[in-house]
Amino acid sequence: MTDPKTPNALSFQVDRAAIAPIGDQIHASLRQAIVEGRLAPGQRLPSGRDLAAQLGVARGTIRVAYDRLIAENLVFGAGPAGTRVCTRPPARQEDDEAPLDGPLAAFTRPYSSAPLPFQMGVPADDAFPAKLWARMRARAVRADAMTYTAYADPRGEPALRTQIASHLAISRHMQCHPDQIIVTSGYRQGLMLALTALRPHGRKAWIEEPGYPLGRRALELTGAALEPVPVDAEGLRVEEGIVRAPDALLALVTPGQHAPLGVTLSPARRHALLDWAVASKAWIIEDDYLGELQLDGRAAPALAVGKAAERVIHIGSFSKTLSPALGLGFVVAPRLLAERLVEVAAVLAPAPNRTTQLAVTEFLADGHFLRHLRQMKTLYAERRNLALAHVGKFLSGPLTAGLGVIAPLPQSADDSAIVDIARTHGLAPSALSAWYLRRTHAQRGLLLSVTNLRPENIDDACAKLASVVASH
Ligand SMILES: Cc1ncc(COP(=O)(O)O)c(C=O)c1O
Incomplete structure (x- = not known):
């Protein structure tokens, strides 16, 4: 996608049908342009507003991608002079040794760390015998x-x-x-x-x-x-x-x-x-x-x-x-x-x-397996009721689904952007739209696993999620 205001170095598109979240795609494209030298040291990145409009994504998604680049020392915030490429970006060879950040990044990022609140697909961390x-x-x-x-x-x-x-x-x-x-x-x-x-x-x-x-x-x-x-x-x-x-x-x-x-x-x-x-x-x-x-x-x-x-x-x-x-x-x-x-x-x-x-x-x-299953059913049902009561305070009509809750969002909401921003707050909800092959038909919503929500962490997790959703 080109635009007269955008350097050719930034000619990239987002693929809404891809598995990788849009925020990850934008981050990966910018990162590649920097390490390949297509974006020169000192060069200014487009404003978040311009790039968001050009790519048709939420501004929050761009902000998260820029924040990740800042954390990687590839760009820096220069106040009113915008976001600029660092003068000495890591040498290319070092980048070749950097972890892969392609389409699989979405699957690999949470590996081997403690489950985050709302993270799908992981059982209760505190209940494993x-x-x-x-x-x-x-x-x-x-x-x-x-x-x-x-x-x-x-x-x-x-x-x-x-x-x-x-x-x-x-x-x-x-x-x-x-x-x-x-x-x-x-x-x-x-x-x-x-x-x-x-x-x-x-x-x-x-x-x-x-x-x-x-x-x-x-x-x-x-x-x-x-x-x-x-x-x-x-x-x-x-x-x-x-x-x-x-x-x-x-x-x-x-x-x-x-x-x-x-x-x-x-x-x-x-x-x-x-x-x-x-x-x-x-x-x-x-x-x-x-x-x-x-x-x-x-x-x-x-x-x-x-x-x-x-x-x-x-x-x-x-x-x-x-x-x-x-x-x-x-x-x-x-x-x-x-x-x-x-x-x-x-x-x-x-x-x-x-x-x-x-x-x-x-x-x-x-017989430990059957006993464990019985205990997990009780525990997850309790956690689900707790989650429904809390989530219902800031998202309308949450529904139960498997070991989680689905909070439907209006079709105008960018659930992937909300997920990207929530990640920066230590939360791991998933975007319902990412589970559709045909993204144009996709329902928007947040998938919230309840397995790791406990009375001690639920208030904090829900307060953070509520503020992410509100700011979106
Ligand atoms: C629908 C579905 N099938 C299967 C799995 C389990 O996969 P595996 O046994 O490879 O961990 C998951 C895990 O998240 C899943 O969500």
Whole structure:
């Protein structure tokens, strides 16, 4: 996008369909222009107002991008003389060693730090049974050290697969044999196994609209043609998917609790989806990331139940139910695909670290997992009620959704900009619009996980968020 007032060095566009938030894109483009020398030392950056108008974004978004550049010593605020490029920006070679700040920055930034208030996808930091887990892991390390230095079963430890199969029978109503289970490092490895086995390159794939951005990106990386299918109060609008892409190879869905809206696929839609898959020999990839961790009533049975399970690749994860730090999940392979999935696991991505597997086996076998789930349901329901009461004071109509709350915003609001600004205040809400493939159709709103909101931090977190929203 060029403008007579903007140096050519700043000819860049924002991609509203990209996964990376707009603020990150602007920051990355400016940073690149500076380190490549296209913006000379001393040169003045456009005023926040001009650049915001040129790119069609909120001024706050530009301000956050400039603040990040200031923090990186690439530019400095020169008062009335504007924001200018530092005279000695870091040499290019140093920049080559700087951390990557491309589209993945949005996923990598919060890694390995304590969860921030409202951060999605992380369980309660204060409720993980750390001491018990440390004991079980220590026992597992000793047991593992005593075994042969041989290759392990690429599908995972037989004892763990047996435990997972019995747990799924109780909690998800699934009847599967341990041989159908492949242990993975989490949902993402499970998805990788499924997509490598299905080879969706050039084929159509239904995705939920809105839907989990990483799932969507995984399909893009494997060359699938994405077919966004809207989600309403009954879940995926299967009949629309059938009209738009009846010949799709697969549907990637979160039927138990839709991510991020939290709705459960209604029985009618569930049957329609399974009937379509059976009739057209399509595959359903069931992302069961929350498993039975449902806060209201009992979780609906998995899709991979009964006869239709032949068309369903069920992927589970311990990331939400226990901790993402474990790096553990599993795939339940439909019988028709089991051999191919096991082959992919054996050749490309065998089950992870045996000690974690042995420790989780004991955790399941001794009943700690079921107890932990029960406690987490109670805790999260309390935290959700607390959050609803607080958030309702400054945002209208917050709704419950999975382990969080959605606060809808007017269509004129720039939820991504609010999220960027909130981040500078130590908060991590997510922008609802970023979960849409078609950004022009996107609903605006804030996704607020409640897992790490406590009576001690909720007042402060909500006061800060309220002021960010008000200033926007
Ligand atoms: C919709 C959805 N699926 C799956 C996952 C879990 O992924 P993993 O097991 O790779 O940590 C998440 C985590 O945020 C998620 O939101």
